Amino acid sequence: xxxxxxxxxxxxxxxxxxxxxxxxxxxxxxxxxxxxxxxxxxxxxxxxxxxxxxxxxxxxxxxxxxxxxxxxxxxxxxxxxxxxxxxxxxxxxxxxxxxxxxxxxxxxxxxxxxxxxxxxxxxxxxxxxxxxxxxxxxxxxxxxxxxxxxxxxxxxxxxxxxxxx
Amino acid sequence: xxxxxxxxxxxxxxxxxxxxxxxxxxxxxxxxxxxxxxxxxxxxxxxxxxxxxxxxxxxxxxxxxxxxxxxxxxxxxxxxxxxxxxxxxxxxxxxxxxxxxxxxxxxxxxxxxxxxxxxxxxxxxxxxxxxxxxxxxxxxxxxxxxxxxxxxxxxxxxxxxxxxxxxxxxxxxxxxxxxxxxxxxxxxxxxxxxxxxxxxxxxxxxxxxxxxxxxxxxxxxxxxxxxxxxxxxxxxxxxxxxxxxxxxxxxxxxxxxxxxxxxxxxxxxxxxxxxxxxxxxxxxxxxxxxxxxxxxxxxxxxxxxxxxxxxxxxxxxxxxxxxxxxxxxxxxxxxxxxxxxxxxxxxxxxxxxxxxxxxxxxxxxxxxxxxxxxxxxxxxxxxxxxxxxxxxxxxxxxxxxxxxxxxxxxxxxxxxxxxxxxxxxxxxxxxxxxxxxxxxxxxxxxxxxxxxxxxxxxxxxxxxxxxxxxxxxxxxxxxxxxxxxxxxxxxxxxxxxxxxxxxxxxxxxxxxxxxxxxxxxxxxxxxxxxxxxxxxxxxxxxxxxxxxxxxxxxxxxxxxxxxxxxxxxxxxxxxxxxxxxxxxxxxxxxxxxxxxxxxxxxxxxxxxxxxxxxxxxxxxxxxxxxxxxxxxxxxxxxxxxxxxxxxxxxxxxxxxxxxxxxxxxxxxxxxxxxxxxxxxxxxxxxxxxxxxxxxxxxxxxxxxxxxxxxxxxxxxxxxxxxxxxxxxxxxxxxxxxxxxxxxxxxxxxxxxxxxxxxxxxxxxxxxxxxxxxxxxxxxxxxxxxxx
Numbered sequence: 001x002x003x004x005x006x007x008x009x010x011x012x013x014x015x016x017x018x019x020x021x022x023x024x025x026x027x028x029x030x031x032x033x034x035x036x037x038x039x040x041x042x043x044x045x046x047x048x049x050x051x052x053x054x055x056x057x058x059x060x061x062x063x064x065x066x067x068x069x070x071x072x073x074x075x076x077x078x079x080x081x082x083x084x085x086x087x088x089x090x091x092x093x094x095x096x097x098x099x100x101x102x103x104x105x106x107x108x109x110x111x112x113x114x115x116x117x118x119x120x121x122x123x124x125x126x127x128x129x130x131x132x133x134x135x136x137x138x139x140x141x142x143x144x145x146x147x148x149x150x151x152x153x154x155x156x157x158x159x160x161x162x163x164x165x
Numbered sequence: 166x167x168x169x170x171x172x173x174x175x176x177x178x179x180x181x182x183x184x185x186x187x188x189x190x191x192x193x194x195x196x197x198x199x200x201x202x203x204x205x206x207x208x209x210x211x212x213x214x215x216x217x218x219x220x221x222x223x224x225x226x227x228x229x230x231x232x233x234x235x236x237x238x239x240x241x242x243x244x245x246x247x248x249x250x251x252x253x254x255x256x257x258x259x260x261x262x263x264x265x266x267x268x269x270x271x272x273x274x275x276x277x278x279x280x281x282x283x284x285x286x287x288x289x290x291x292x293x294x295x296x297x298x299x300x301x302x303x304x305x306x307x308x309x310x311x312x313x314x315x316x317x318x319x320x321x322x323x324x325x326x327x328x329x330x331x332x333x334x335x336x337x338x339x340x341x342x343x344x345x346x347x348x349x350x351x352x353x354x355x356x357x358x359x360x361x362x363x364x365x366x367x368x369x370x371x372x373x374x375x376x377x378x379x380x381x382x383x384x385x386x387x388x389x390x391x392x393x394x395x396x397x398x399x400x401x402x403x404x405x406x407x408x409x410x411x412x413x414x415x416x417x418x419x420x421x422x423x424x425x426x427x428x429x430x431x432x433x434x435x436x437x438x439x440x441x442x443x444x445x446x447x448x449x450x451x452x453x454x455x456x457x458x459x460x461x462x463x464x465x466x467x468x469x470x471x472x473x474x475x476x477x478x479x480x481x482x483x484x485x486x487x488x489x490x491x492x493x494x495x496x497x498x499x500x501x502x503x504x505x506x507x508x509x510x511x512x513x514x515x516x517x518x519x520x521x522x523x524x525x526x527x528x529x530x531x532x533x534x535x536x537x538x539x540x541x542x543x544x545x546x547x548x549x550x551x552x553x554x555x556x557x558x559x560x561x562x563x564x565x566x567x568x569x570x571x572x573x574x575x576x577x578x579x580x581x582x583x584x585x586x587x588x589x590x591x592x593x594x595x596x597x598x599x600x601x602x603x604x605x606x607x608x609x610x611x612x613x614x615x616x617x618x619x620x621x622x623x624x625x626x627x628x629x630x631x632x633x634x635x636x637x638x639x640x641x642x643x644x645x646x647x648x649x650x651x652x653x654x655x656x657x658x659x660x661x662x663x664x665x666x667x668x669x670x671x672x673x674x675x676x677x678x679x680x681x682x683x684x685x686x687x688x689x690x691x692x693x694x695x696x697x698x699x700x701x702x703x704x705x706x707x708x709x710x711x712x713x714x715x716x717x718x719x720x721x722x723x724x725x726x727x728x729x730x731x732x733x734x735x736x737x738x739x740x741x742x743x744x745x746x747x748x749x750x751x752x753x754x755x756x757x758x759x760x761x762x763x764x765x766x767x768x769x770x771x772x773x774x775x776x777x778x779x780x781x782x783x784x785x786x787x788x789x790x791x792x793x794x795x796x797x798x799x800x801x802x803x804x805x806x807x808x809x810x811x812x813x814x815x816x817x818x819x820x821x822x823x824x825x826x827x828x829x830x831x832x833x834x835x836x837x838x839x840x841x842x843x844x845x846x847x848x849x850x851x852x853x854x855x856x857x858x859x860x861x862x863x864x865x866x867x868x869x870x871x872x873x874x875x876x877x878x879x880x881x882x883x884x885x886x887x888x889x890x891x892x893x894x895x896x897x898x899x900x901x902x903x904x905x906x907x908x909x910x911x912x913x914x915x916x917x918x919x920x921x922x923x924x925x926x927x928x929x930x931x932x933x934x935x936x937x938x939x940x941x942x943x944x945x946x947x948x949x950x951x952x
Contacts (some may be wrong), residue, residue, distance in 0.1 A: 012420060015952070020286060020288065022818045026706065028193075032195075033186070034186070034190075034192075034193035035185070035186015035187065035188075036186065037190075037366075037418075037908075038366070038368075039452075040193075040451040040488075040871070040872045041450045041451045041452055041871070042451065042452075042871045042872055042873045043736055044564075044871075044872035044873060044877075045366065045451075045872060045877075047366060048852065074180055074186065075184075075185065075186035075292075076185065076187070078188045079185060084705070085181075085184065085185070085247050088818075089184040089185065090184075092180070092184050093177070093180040093181070093585075094176060096177070096837050096838065097286065098180060098183055098184065098842075099419070099671035099672070099673070099841060099845065100179075100365070100366065100367065100416075100418045100419040100670055100671030101179065101184075101188050101416065101671070102182030102188075102190065102365075102417065102418030102419060103366045103369040103418075104183050104184060105184075105591065106187045108184065123406045124885065127880070128880040129880075129881050131879065131880035131881070132879055132880070134879075134880075135366065135865040135872070135877050135879060136366065136584040137364055137365055137366050137419050137421070137845075137849070137877070138419055138841075138845045139844055139845050139881040140844035140846075140847055140848030140849075140878075140881055140883060140909075141844075141850075142883075142885050143841060144842075144843040144880070144885055145213045145880065145885065153240075159477065165925060
């Protein structure tokens with residue numbers, strides 16, 4: 001089996017994987033980082049969103065081997081151990097932006113990517129349009145939209161890359 | 166109101182683990198030596214199994230075993246059952262066909278499991294499953310429920326003629342016919358309540374482990390009711406005695422009804438784990454979920470409403486064909502009967518109602534309860550009839566409703582239910598204000614200028630939750646009681662664990678139940694843990710569905726807390742050397758009336774356990790009490806939802822531009838959580854009305870078999886919602902709560918369709934009202950208007 005190496009949440013990791021192993025399987029089954037979830041098998045639901053070299057990606061649609069040498073951030077890597085929650089995590093909690101919690105890690109990782117691309121001041125329309133790749137069955141999105149707007153405001157000002165859109 | 170007591174918008178205890186990715190769902194649990202189960206499923210909707218050859222599959226790398234339905238039968242593993250008996254009009258019992266966990270002789274829907282591969286890894290299991298050779302003799306499928314009973318239709322189950330499960334009725338046919346004969350106006354509608362796929366975001370999963378030394382089986386599964394799962398798997402399937410089977414439902418990622426039921430896969434995993442002597446895990450992929458999760462709704466109805474010349478409703482009648490799919494799922498029989506026809510009175514004083522329901526088998530996935538379960542179907546019938554009658558009689562829809570609202574309580578409907586409390590005028594009035602209905606005419610005129618048609622739709626719904634008391638549901642055919650249990654354990658340090666028979670899968674019980682305890686005992690919210698979802702920890706309980714956890718589950722906690730307080734007062738009396746009758750308890754302190762003597766909660770808890778101040782003859786040590794609570798009636802949440810839409814004349818695309826929900830849920834424990842439940846329910850109701858619909862082709866293939874084909878509501882499909890509350894307390898439980906989990910899904914579809922039909926000026930519109938459907942309806946109604 002081929003070996004793969006990457007950096008996950010700041011730690012160098014290696015593993016022997018079958019070539020067909022998906023990134024999400026590598027994270028969940030090899031590294032036991034089970035915060036990243038699988039909600040569909042057609043790249044629709046976004047429960048598996050992680051950051052690959054700083055950009056949101058659906059980890060069910062990447063092979064682990066494609067991520068050789070990449071820097072991966074998962075939901076487990078957002079807050080420092082024993083430190084405060086990341087402002088976006090805190091905003092989801094504060095605004096009741098989650099119910100069953102299953103879509104939440106992917107929602108939060110996608111939300112951070114929306115902030116990266118559109119900045120800290122997000123209107124409702126932008127958030128709703130940009131959440132196209134994430135499905136929630138519990139909340140009706142009302143409080144997720146509120147949470148993302150609040151979390152974005154509370155995050156450090158990012159140099160946005162809107163021009164790249 | 167304290168910061169963490171009843172009525173406070175306390176932030177959820179659950180959320181830290183969920184926002185940090187440290188929740189533990191079934192697929193996250195890993196057991197030593199775990200194997201993976203992969204099912205071989207029928208690609209045909211209806212076929213005889215001529216032979217199954219597992220020889221090649223067995224030789225594949227990593228394969229531990231391959232098991233078939235024949236072996237299941239040899240091992241005497243019993244069938245899955247439906248636990249609610251319905252009798253037909255002629256008194257005959259419903260016709261329940263055998264439902265083996267693995268089909269041995271015949272498959273009855275696409276996705277029916279015929280074999281299972283147990284392998285070292287998931288990939289090896291998939292590879293081997295492809296090598297299982299099944300020879301089928303394909304039969305003609307029955308797909309359309311309206312045609313399932315037709316002469317000459319293929320018969321799905323032996324000895325069940327016309328694919329008919331039961332022909333049930335409720336109400337007074339004669340009185341209803343007489344009222345129709347005398348009516349000044351009759352409104353008639355043909356209604357299809359579209360079939361839905363629940364799609365909780367966490368796919369179903371099961372992990373089974375067998376302990377050879379103790380002969381115990383453990384099942385981790387995605388269940389809304391682990392005790393009921395254990396009971397059915399033990400007593401009916403016969404997998405193991407109840408005391409040798411432990412069921413653990415850890416964090417569960419949404420249910421919406423679909424995780425109430427006992428499914429074949431969990432039975433097979435338990436059976437296989439004992440055979441291969443290793444843990445066996447199955448995690449559903451989404452494609453499998455579409456085929457095998459129980460679907461919802463799927464009614465075909467003809468409904469009529471009789472009114473006098475002044476718009477007073479005289480009678481309602483409905484004839485419904487309910488599709489229950491290939492097999493009768495756990496509670497499927499109750500949904501189109503006692504959860505449906507009993508709600509056909511809506512919020513209205515209707516003298517006569519008569520409803521007939523035929524339940525049929527088809528070669529489709531089983532259909533069972535999905536958020537609302539019968540009550541959305543009833544509300545859609547009633548609220549469409551009322552809205553259309555108002556339009557036909559040229560009476561304002563809100564006015565027609567007011568003329569017919571029930572105004573005094575208790576109110577006995579002609580269809581079993583006795584409504585105990587409500588104020589339907591109050592919720593309508595508040596909703597009319599929030600929705601600015603007065604300003605609608607101007608908004609409608611403005612919309613026309615930019616090529617849009619505006620419409621307004623009402624839904625004044627009612628539901629019945631906290632389905633109980635047990636004696637009543639037993640008389641209606643339920644195979645179980647629908648009480649709930651609670652155990653309150655006070656530790657020697659004064660912290661408290663509450664063990665509840667309810668199960669949370671998004672509802673936030675760890676928070677709301679702790680609010681109740683914090684309020685009652687005056688102790689910090691942080692010192693309270695809610696324990697649920699493990700049959701080895703928690704006494705028997707009935708689980709969570711039907712918006713029952715507050716009305717029934719929290720009431721059980723109240724009763725246990727009453728007992729805890731009574732016992733604690735006895736301990737305090739010994740500690741404070743006072744008469745028990747003189748002990749008062751408030752804000753976490755015990756005092757002796759008329760003195761300054763007092764003892765803190767923690768002192769009393771400690772003294773209950775060290776037992777130094779009383780003898781065992783005077784008082785038993787310890788502080789732990791249990792309650793099994795059975796309510797006196799259902800609860801009746803009700804409210805008014807108003808939907809305002811804009812329809813694009815050129816494309817038929819509908820935008821919901823304003824949504825107002827005013828609900829009466831009785832006492833509110835946590836308004837933040839209640840509003841969240843309302844939002845989610847509305848989203849599912851809008852999903853049904855605008856986007857979602859399970860479609861089978863003529864051969865029984867599910868055309869909408871993935872999230873690329875079945876339209877799940879996304880953030881940009883929905884508006885933000887305006888949510889308001891009114892309050893009449895339920896007299897049927899000690900807290901006055903009614904339940905809030907299903908209201909939105911019950912109210913919303915009728916509000917949406919009433920709004921769109923108002924906008925486009927034709928009633929000829931079925932759900933889901935996709936852009937294509939609305940554009941086509943516009944074109945049929947006004948051929949020149951739609952381009």
